[in-house]
Amino acid sequence: MNTDENPKRGDITLVTGVIGADTHIVGNRILSLGLEEAGFKVVTLGALTPADEFVKAALETAADGIMVSSLYGQGELDCRGFRDLCIEAGLEGILLYIGGNLVVGKQDWDSVEKRYKEMGFDRVFANGTRVEEVVEILDKDFAARKKPARKKAGT
Amino acid sequence: MTAALLIDFGSTFTKIRAIDLEKAEIIGAGQGPSTVATDITDGLTKALSDLEGRIGRLPDFKHRLACSSAAGGLGMVTVGLVKELTAEAAKQAALGAGAKLTGAFSHGLTKGDIAEVEALAPDIILLAGGTDGGNSDVILENAEKLAAASVTCPIIVAGNREAADEAAGMLEAACKPVTVTENVMPEFGALNVEPARGAIRQVFLERIVHAKGIDRAAEMFDAVLMPTPAAVLEGARLLSEGSANTPGLGALVVIDVGGATTDVHSVATGEPTAEGVIPHGLPEPHLKRTVEGDLGMRINAPAIAEAAGLDTLAEAAGLDADGARKILDGITADIDGLPETAAQKRFDQALAEAAVGIAVARHAGTVTIVQTVTGPVSMQTGKDLGAVTTVIGTGGVLAHGADPAAALARALADPAEPRSLRPKDPDLRLDGEYLLFACGLLAGVEPEAALTLGLAHMHPVGGT
Ligand code: B12
Numbered sequence: 001m002n003t004d005e006n007p008k009r010g011d012i013t014l015v016t017g018v019i020g021a022d023t024h025i026v027g028n029r030i031l032s033l034g035l036e037e038a039g040f041k042v043v044t045l046g047a048l049t050p051a052d053e054f055v056k057a058a059l060e061t062a063a064d065g066i067m068v069s070s071l072y073g074q075g076e077l078d079c080r081g082f083r084d085l086c087i088e089a090g091l092e093g094i095l096l097y098i099g100g101n102l103v104v105g106k107q108d109w110d111s112v113e114k115r116y117k118e119m120g121f122d123r124v125f126a127n128g129t130r131v132e133e134v135v136e137i138l139d140k141d142f143a144a145r146k147k148p149a150r151k152k153a154g155t
Numbered sequence: 156m157t158a159a160l161l162i163d164f165g166s167t168f169t170k171i172r173a174i175d176l177e178k179a180e181i182i183g184a185g186q187g188p189s190t191v192a193t194d195i196t197d198g199l200t201k202a203l204s205d206l207e208g209r210i211g212r213l214p215d216f217k218h219r220l221a222c223s224s225a226a227g228g229l230g231m232v233t234v235g236l237v238k239e240l241t242a243e244a245a246k247q248a249a250l251g252a253g254a255k256l257t258g259a260f261s262h263g264l265t266k267g268d269i270a271e272v273e274a275l276a277p278d279i280i281l282l283a284g285g286t287d288g289g290n291s292d293v294i295l296e297n298a299e300k301l302a303a304a305s306v307t308c309p310i311i312v313a314g315n316r317e318a319a320d321e322a323a324g325m326l327e328a329a330c331k332p333v334t335v336t337e338n339v340m341p342e343f344g345a346l347n348v349e350p351a352r353g354a355i356r357q358v359f360l361e362r363i364v365h366a367k368g369i370d371r372a373a374e375m376f377d378a379v380l381m382p383t384p385a386a387v388l389e390g391a392r393l394l395s396e397g398s399a400n401t402p403g404l405g406a407l408v409v410i411d412v413g414g415a416t417t418d419v420h421s422v423a424t425g426e427p428t429a430e431g432v433i434p435h436g437l438p439e440p441h442l443k444r445t446v447e448g449d450l451g452m453r454i455n456a457p458a459i460a461e462a463a464g465l466d467t468l469a470e471a472a473g474l475d476a477d478g479a480r481k482i483l484d485g486i487t488a489d490i491d492g493l494p495e496t497a498a499q500k501r502f503d504q505a506l507a508e509a510a511v512g513i514a515v516a517r518h519a520g521t522v523t524i525v526q527t528v529t530g531p532v533s534m535q536t537g538k539d540l541g542a543v544t545t546v547i548g549t550g551g552v553l554a555h556g557a558d559p560a561a562a563l564a565r566a567l568a569d570p571a572e573p574r575s576l577r578p579k580d581p582d583l584r585l586d587g588e589y590l591l592f593a594c595g596l597l598a599g600v601e602p603e604a605a606l607t608l609g610l611a612h613m614h615p616v617g618g619t
Contacts (some may be wrong), residue, residue: 013289021525023532024512041288043343048433050526050533056237061343149350 009039012142013063017045018100020078024071027100031067034131040138051078055085058094065095065138068121074103076115083120086115095141097134099125158182159601161593162199162376164369165189166228169198169205172593176217180609181588182388191225196372203375212487219376220596222386226367228255229359229382232277232300235261235339236284236293238611241314243437247284248313248348252355253385254279264297269304271482278308278363279355282322285315287341298322309358312415313339313351333597334358346438356381380596386409387549388420388444389595393503394547394609395422398602404610407545408518408578409591410511410566412552414453414490417510419518420444425538428576432522432533445518450510452503452552453490456483463509472507474498504557511548512565515540520576536577541568543578544608547613549586559585561618584613 006120016032018025025047025129035040043061046051054066070078079098086094101113109126116124123137157176162169167189168353174181185206190198207213231254235242242261247257257275260268276496284294297367301310302325312319316338323333334357337350339449364379380386387409397403406423425439451459460468460483470478482502486492486553494503519538546566553559560583568577590612597605 016357019534048435056240057343059290060237060240060285060340062291063289 007140009139010041011060012065012138013041013043014065014067014138015040015043015045015058015061015063016067016069017049017054018047018069018071019049019051020070020072020074022070022072022074022078023047024069027071028069031069031099031131031134035067035135035138036132037115038135050121051082051085053084055089055091056093058086059089063094063141065097068098069100070098070102071100073101075100079116079119079121081119088118095145096111096121097123098126099134101127114154129133156214157217159218159220159597159604160216160376161596162202162219163386163592164191164198164221164223164225164379165194165383166224166293169202170589171185171199172204172590173206173210173213173216173598174593174604174608176604178606179611180513181213181590181608181612184588185209189225192367195225195369196375199372199375201485217364217596218487218600219597220600221369221376222381222383222592222596223364223369223379223385225369228384229279229355229363230255230257230277231255231279231281231355232256232258232272232275233260233281233435234283234297235314236290237261239437240343241283241285243339244346244348245281245313245351247346247440247443248339249281249355250446251348251385251388251440251442252341252359253382253388254355256446264300269300273305276306276308278366279358280306280308280310281351281355282310282312283314283339283351285318285338286343287316287338287606289315289343291315291318294318294322295325298413300324300329302413304328307331309357310364311332311354313353313354313356315339316341332362335398344437346440348440375394380599383592384411384418384444384446386595387418388442388594390591390593390605390609391547391595392418392442393594393598393602393606394545394591394613398606400603401606401610403606404545405516406540406543408515408540408543408566408581409547409549410515410553410563411550412507412510412514412548413451414548414552414563415448415451415455417447417450417513417514418444419447419499421538421540421543423516423538423540423543425520425540427535428541429522429533432535432539435534436536440519443518443538445514447510447514447517450512450514456486456506458507459506459513459608462513468502468505468509470597471508472498472501483524500557503552504562505554507552507562508565511562515566515577516572516575521574522576523574537576539576541576541579543581545584545613546578546581547584547586547590547591548616549589551589552588553585554589564617582615583617585616586612588612589613
């Protein structure tokens with residue numbers, strides 16, 4: 001991918017990590033590398049990342065989006081109140097994506113997506129989503145916002 | 156003979172050491188009172204005549220270098236954004252520069268915070284916040300508030316580089332002395348404390364020494380290079396890393412138990428020593444200093460008793476609870492007094508042992524077990540000091556204590572507390588002649604002599 005075509009991506013900072021006690025790092029690493037290649041600034045937190053650390057990293061780096069991975073089936077527990085944590089830190093408008101293996105066993109996708117959207121995620125991605133797809137949707141979402149959602153923090 | 160004079164302007168004493176640089180040996184030591192409150196030259200003159208009384212006519216000194224913890228030390232306030240991130244990095248920078256950290260703030264400063272900073276009247280404020288290209292609102296907001304505050308001390312800006320000039324501009328417009336240096340955390344999770352430490356040292360040298368009246372004795376020395384704790388840390392670094400020609404001791408820990416605080420310095424990577432342990436949190440500075448403000452042998456003896464338990468101390472000293480309480484009350488009633496009776500000395504030893512144990516446990520990292528579906532995963536926070544090969548005790552309490560080896564042994568890992576990552580099997584050494592600060596001061600100009608001197612005089616103690 002030619003980053004020159006998307007100069008705006010360089011102004012966008014995304015925080016990535018695997019939430020909770022989840023050690024499945026492979027997909028998250030592929031995602032992080034892919035986003036970086038596509039031209040985004042990426043702050044990688046890696047595996048075993050508690051929810052509040054995503055928020056703290058996003059605050060310090062003035063991130064525009066947080067990309068949460070959850071593979072091991074406990075995502076629903078780990079992600080409870082995630083948007084509230086962001087609001088608490090003054091990051092109310094930040095873009096929140098989640099992907100991976102979001103629930104235990106096979107479940108109706110619409111209900112899975114609905115549950116995560118209720119937790120405040122802007123987009124919910126099913127297992128096996130390719131990075132190219134993610135980049136396309138990010139471009140679309142940020143274009144809709146006109147400019148990166150720089151948020152006032154602290155006060 | 157080429158000689159050097161090393162001076163420590165302390166809070167109670169002015170201590171000097173004369174070193175033969177060719178032989179890398181100590182010629183003699185002298186001591187005078189600390190007279191910074193009146194005229195600092197008095198104490199130094201007395202120390203010099205004390206030295207002369209011991210060694211005869213003083214040689215011409217090629218270097219006359221000093222460090223100082225007089226007049227309250229280097230009081231600093233740090234400000235950052237997230238407590239565990241840039242605020243922590245700013246704290247690390249200040250402590251590593253030998254400062255006495257009087258306040259550490261995070262996020263936007265409130266009215267109350269500003270009032271507190273004004274009341275603390277620090278010697279330097281370190282202002283951080285935001286990674287480079289990251290958050291700039293909070294550092295700018297804090298700069299604006301500090302600009303409007305009544306503080307007049309130098310302010311060092313070490314935050315988001317995109318906001319640093321604007322922050323400095325606001326402070327300068329309000330006539331605050333400002334220095335801009337590199338961000339303490341240029342990118343997420345990357346610690347960059349050396350430039351801020353350098354800036355602190357520079358401000359100390361150029362302004363604080365004068366502000367505290369230490370430069371009244373300027374004729375009598377070349378420079379007051381740094382605060383005393385920074386000199387000790389420099390000495391520790393030299394002993395650990397060695398020089399171009401002489402290998403050092405490798406990873407080490409220095410413990411300084413004082414009357415008011417206990418300092419722990421480590422020169423070590425702190426990487427996990429056990430298989431499969433995942434490091435967590437901010438990377439640790441290779442050179443790390445922590446100060447335990449509640450662990451001191453005199454002013455803070457009751458605080459040690461509280462942390463360790465008076466019963467435990469009494470038992471260690473072979474006293475009953477009443478006896479221990481009486482001795483403790485005696486210390487509080489006369490904090491300048493020294494232990495005289497055998498029971499008092501045993502109680503002091505118990506205090507020192509407890510201070511070492513607690514301070515090193517707080518300095519060292521910990522490992523927590525996270526239960527996952529596959530079983531436990533070990534996560535390490537802080538430094539793993541397991542592989543540290545040398546533990547050095549310095550300061551009067553350990554040097555003059557009844558059993559320094561037993562006190563230092565409390566720094567070691569304890570099988571009963573497997574989560575505390577303390578040194579497993581180090582050699583124990585004692586800076587019995589109080590030379591570590593001198594090595595640190597000499598490290599910049601005569602590293603070979605400083606290293607030889609330090610290696611020869613950190614005397615092994617204990618049986619290991
Ligand atoms: C490899 C693997 C492991 C390895 C992990 C090695 C490591 N450190 O990474 C090991 C053996 C350690 C392991 C352990 C476990 N695993 Co496992 N593991 C897998 C396996 C086979 C592959 C995962 C993988 O790497 N995929 C390849 C990557 C590239 O794909 P991906 O992760 O889906 O990521 C892509 C997309 O989803 C997307 N994406 C990912 N994150 C995000 C985030 C956002 C925001 C977006 C937009 C996109 C996105 O981008 C990636 C690139 O395309 C899967 C099964 C499977 N085929 O998926 C099971 C699987 C994930 N594991 C499972 C389980 C149950 C476990 C264990 C609990 C097993 C146990 N009982 O011991 C433990 C849990 C350990 C822990 N605490 O985390 C289950 C989870 C079931 C569930 N969710 O309900 C799975 C699905 C297997 C199964 N079918 O049962 N596992």
